[in-house]
Amino acid sequence: MENEGFYNKFESLPIEAQKQVLTFIDFLQKRYESKSKKLREWKPIKDKKFVGIWENREDVNDSSLWIRNLRKKEWREIGE
Numbered sequence: 481m482e483n484e485g486f487y488n489k490f491e492s493l494p495i496e497a498q499k500q501v502l503t504f505i506d507f508l509q510k511r512y513e514s515k516s517k518k519l520r521e522w523k524p525i526k527d528k529k530f531v532g533i534w535e536n537r538e539d540v541n542d543s544s545l546w547i548r549n550l551r552k553k554e555w556r557e558i559g560e
């Protein structure tokens with residue numbers, strides 16, 4: 481939509497409707513500003529605090545085995 485066409489439509493609205501349009505525009509600007517702000521603050525996953533928290537765990541050398549044993553234990557307790 482061309483700016484002039486939009487402006488003409490906007491001007492043809494009653495004052496109260498113009499205020500509503502401006503309020504809606506403000507809402508949209510804040511909404512999309514916060515999304516773009518989040519994208520600007522994005523960091524690679526390797527820079528997140530949780531990366532490496534399991535690094536020195538001796539009991540989780542084989543994660544598949546660890547999960548399998550944990551499930552067996554939990555499922556056994558549920559069945560009792």
